[in-house]
Amino acid sequence: MIRAASMPSVHQLTRIAVPGALFAILGVLIVLPFLTLVYASFITAPPFSGNVTQFTFDNYIEIWTPEMMRAVGNTLVVSLGGTAMAVTIGGLLAWLVARTDIPGKAVVHLAGLMPLFVSLIVAALTWSLLGSGRSGYLNIIFSSLGLPFRIEMQSLWGIVFVHGLYYVPFPFLYLYSALTLVHPDLEEAAAIHGADLPRTLRRVTFPLVKPALIGSILLLIVLMAEEFPVPQILGGARGVETLSIRIFNLMHQVPPASNHASAVCMVLTAFVGVLVYTQRRILGGRDYRTMTGKGMQSRFLPLGRLRWVAFGFVLLYMFVAMGLPLLALVITAFRSNMYVSGLAALVDPGQFTLKHMHEIMTAPVVYSSLWNSLLAAFWTALIGGLFYFVLSYVVYRTDLPGRRALEFLAMVPVALPALVMGLGILWTWANIPLPVYGTLAILVIAYLGRFTPQGFRAISSSIVQIHDDLEQAAMVAGATKTQAVRLIVWPLMRGGVAAALVVLFVLGMRELTASLFLYTTDTRVLSIVIYEQYENGGWSAVASLSLVYTVILIILTIVGRRWMRANV
Numbered sequence: 001m002i003r004a005a006s007m008p009s010v011h012q013l014t015r016i017a018v019p020g021a022l023f024a025i026l027g028v029l030i031v032l033p034f035l036t037l038v039y040a041s042f043i044t045a046p047p048f049s050g051n052v053t054q055f056t057f058d059n060y061i062e063i064w065t066p067e068m069m070r071a072v073g074n075t076l077v078v079s080l081g082g083t084a085m086a087v088t089i090g091g092l093l094a095w096l097v098a099r100t101d102i103p104g105k106a107v108v109h110l111a112g113l114m115p116l117f118v119s120l121i122v123a124a125l126t127w128s129l130l131g132s133g134r135s136g137y138l139n140i141i142f143s144s145l146g147l148p149f150r151i152e153m154q155s156l157w158g159i160v161f162v163h164g165l166y167y168v169p170f171p172f173l174y175l176y177s178a179l180t181l182v183h184p185d186l187e188e189a190a191a192i193h194g195a196d197l198p199r200t201l202r203r204v205t206f207p208l209v210k211p212a213l214i215g216s217i218l219l220l221i222v223l224m225a226e227e228f229p230v231p232q233i234l235g236g237a238r239g240v241e242t243l244s245i246r247i248f249n250l251m252h253q254v255p256p257a258s259n260h261a262s263a264v265c266m267v268l269t270a271f272v273g274v275l276v277y278t279q280r281r282i283l284g285g286r287d288y289r290t291m292t293g294k295g296m297q298s299r300f301l302p303l304g305r306l307r308w309v310a311f312g313f314v315l316l317y318m319f320v321a322m323g324l325p326l327l328a329l330v331i332t333a334f335r336s337n338m339y340v341s342g343l344a345a346l347v348d349p350g351q352f353t354l355k356h357m358h359e360i361m362t363a364p365v366v367y368s369s370l371w372n373s374l375l376a377a378f379w380t381a382l383i384g385g386l387f388y389f390v391l392s393y394v395v396y397r398t399d400l401p402g403r404r405a406l407e408f409l410a411m412v413p414v415a416l417p418a419l420v421m422g423l424g425i426l427w428t429w430a431n432i433p434l435p436v437y438g439t440l441a442i443l444v445i446a447y448l449g450r451f452t453p454q455g456f457r458a459i460s461s462s463i464v465q466i467h468d469d470l471e472q473a474a475m476v477a478g479a480t481k482t483q484a485v486r487l488i489v490w491p492l493m494r495g496g497v498a499a500a501l502v503v504l505f506v507l508g509m510r511e512l513t514a515s516l517f518l519y520t521t522d523t524r525v526l527s528i529v530i531y532e533q534y535e536n537g538g539w540s541a542v543a544s545l546s547l548v549y550t551v552i553l554i555i556l557t558i559v560g561r562r563w564m565r566a567n568v
Contacts, residue, residue, distance in 0.1 A: 019402040022391055026409045029449035033424030034269075034416060040427060041262035048431035059263040068264070071241040075225050075271075078159045078242060083220040085164025089317060090171030091213070098179035101300040102310050111318045112172035115165070117554045118325065119510045121527055122546040123166045124233035125534060126325035127153045129332055129543070137328055137346065144343035158234045159242075163224050165321050170223070171216035178212035218275045219414075225272060226417030228513040233534065243268045244419050248516070251423070265420040273415040329550065332543030333357055360544040365529060370552075373525040376440050377508030380447040381501045384455045387448070389497060392460035410456040413449060418513035421450055426517040438520050446514045451507050458500035506556060 036047060041059055045051035090112065097108040115123075130138045131153035139150040152158065228244040236245060243264060250261035303310060331346070332338070336353040340346050360366055391410060395403045413421065425446050430437045436445070512527040519528050526549055533541045 015400055018394060019400045019406060022394060022406055023402065023409070025387065026406065026452070029445065029452065030409060030412050030416070030421075033421060033428045033449070034412075036428045037262050037265055037420060037424040040259055041266050043259060046256075046258045047427050059259045060266075063260050063263050063267070067241060068246060071243050071246040072267075074156060074231075074235075074240060075242045075244075075268075077156055078163060078231065079221045079224040081157070081160035082163025082167060082224045083217055085160065086167040086220055087171045087213070087217055089164070090168040090216070091175050093168070093314065093317070094172045094175035094179055096310055096314070098176050099301055100303050100307075100310070102303060102307055102314075104311055104314075107318075108311075108314050109176075111314050111321075112176065113169050114318060114322050115167070116169050116506070118166060118322070118550055119229075119512070119527060119546075119553065120162075120166060120227065121229040121233065121512050121530055121534075122329075122550055123162055123325065124230040125530070125542055125546055126328045127158065127162050128233055129328045129539070130324060131158070135338075135340065137331065137340070138324075140340055140346055141343055154234050154238050156235065156240050159231050159240070162230050162234065163227070167220050167223065168317075168321070170220055171213075174212040174216040174219075218278065222272050222275055222414065226268065226419065226513075228419055228516070229531070243271075244417065244513070247419050247423070251517070261423065265417070265423060268417050269415060269420055272417060326547075326550070329543050329547040332539060333547045335540070338539055356540040356544050357547075360541060360548065365524070366526075366545065366548075368522075369524045369526045369529040372440060372443075372523055373509050373527070376443045376447065376525060377505045379440075379444045380451065380508040381504040383444065384448050384451060384504050385459070385497060385501045388452070388455035388459045388500065391456055392463050396460055396463050407456075411453050413451075414453045418450055418511075419516070422446060422514040422517045425449070425514075437518075438523065440523050442518050443515055443523060443525065446518055447508050447511060450511070450514045451504055454507065455500055455504050458503055459497055502556075506553065509553060509556065 040047045042055055042057070043053040044056055044058075045053045047053075093108060093112045096102045097105050097112070102108060128136075130136055131151040133139070133152070133154075134143070134150075136151070136153070142150055153161070225242075226244055228248065231240065231242045231245050232248070234240075235242070241249065247261050247264050247268070250257040250264065333356060334352045334354065336351055336355065345351060391406060394400055395407045395410075425442065426437075429442055429445070436442050510527065511525075512531060515525055515528055519525065524532075526545070530542060530545045530549065533545060
């Protein structure tokens with residue numbers, strides 16, 4: 001007697017279908033564009049162009065010109081220098097607010113987050129206004145006061161300074177979270193044994209937050225190595241190339257050297273990949289936990305007379321990072337002309353007009369680009385929030401096959417620079433027979449792939465804080481898996497999901513680099529319009545647009561924070 005083969009159950013099909021669908025989505029968003037770029041770096045013509053192509057290693061050999069070597073060196077300088085500055089400032093702010101009795105802690109916490117309000121393209125533009133040659137506003141002030149020095153922001157060290165100033169939120173957030181979990185008994189024990197404050201910090205506090213410190217350092221090096229707007233605006237005009245600018249220039253020369261650009265993309269990706277691997281090797285297998293079942297009472301280190309000195313440093317940082325740039329934008333946006341003869345002319349009320357702001361506020365291209373930015377950011381946040389929630393739940397709340405591989409794929413974009421992903425997405429979707437290229441959908445696809453690590457980590461951090469005993473108790477009481485998620489998990493983590501949605505929305509509004517190869521005349525976003533105005537030399541329009549752009553980002557962030565608090 002022959003038995004009929006048993007059909008797979010619904011449960012078995014689900015165990016295969018759910019991770020399979022997630023693998024397919026991540027493959028389309030991340031893997032396919034990257035493989036297309038790898039393919040382009042080994043052939044003699046642009047991929048899918050219809051031209052006869054041959055396999056070659058020449059692209060990797062020919063890119064190593066003197067210009068390429070200088071680009072590699074410049075990338076190392078801006079990455080390492082900017083990281084050192086950002087980690088120093090961000091770490092100090094995090095320590096002050098988390099471990100000391102500094103006054104005005106709400107102000108200190110705000111200072112650590114304020115650069116998130118400013119797009120990097122706006123930051124670069126404002127510091128170009130403040131310190132470029134004799135026409136820079138700060139240099140005009142120094143000259144009028146008879147001071148024998150001036151600053152030059154359009155330089156390699158200008159790039160380092162802006163990077164260090166505006167990447168502070170990353171180490172601040174990493175280290176603030178870690179420092180709040182350091183048990184104060186350990187610091188007190190060091191003090192009892194005669195350690196002064198600097199030695200306590202060096203031997204106890206910062207070694208305990210080593211994962212957060214190393215993680216923030218390597219993340220910053222990665223972000224600064226791949227970053228495009230700041231090096232392009234502050235270094236492009238002076239011939240200062242980083243690897244990201246080298247890729248951009250190769251793609252925009254006539255004719256485009258697209259295969260060489262792909263090879264440079266692979267060099268940049270390899271550099272970033274080595275950093276990510278280094279982080280895992282440094283931290284792997286070590287235990288940095290100080291939280292136990294024993295209760296912990298928050299105690300803060302007394303700063304004594306240094307309390308107000310520290311608070312003065314915080315106010316100085318806020319003024320340099322936000323006050324000066326906003327003042328530069330306001331002056332430039334409302335001046336009748338860009339010529340400034342001296343300090344008196346800089347503050348002369350007769351030199352100000354509403355003309356440029358009126359032109360910007362009534363220009364159709366501004367409204368269309370703003371609408372495009374809002375739409376692209378909205379759909380990125382909405383679709384991304386849902387996808388990253390499902391992905392996080394599968395990875396951390398199920399035993400489905402392949403979940404560890406899904407987690408690895410979700411973090412791959414950390415090692416893929418935005419310019420690399422943009423170029424890979426361009427070639428992939430321009431040759432897929434779907435009506436996507438030339439629409440806002442291609443920008444949403446790029447943003448979803450680009451921000452997968454941020455969205456996935458933001459939501460998964462909320463999921464891992466909810467003990468799975470709560471779900472199991474609900475299911476023991478008769479609830480289905482879906483009901484347990486809807487009635488238990490979702491209400492507990494909706495504040496975290498809301499936070500992730502706001503982050504995704506703000507990131508989508510700020511994004512420029514991934515859009516550079518993907519936008520068309522009808523799909524320009526606001527950051528692209530600002531960059532185009534800069535390329536055309538319209539500084540009054542640039543300042544007016546940047547001021548509007550910054551105000552919008554500040555409003556979105558404030559509204560988003562209120563909405564998050566309402567849902568927690």
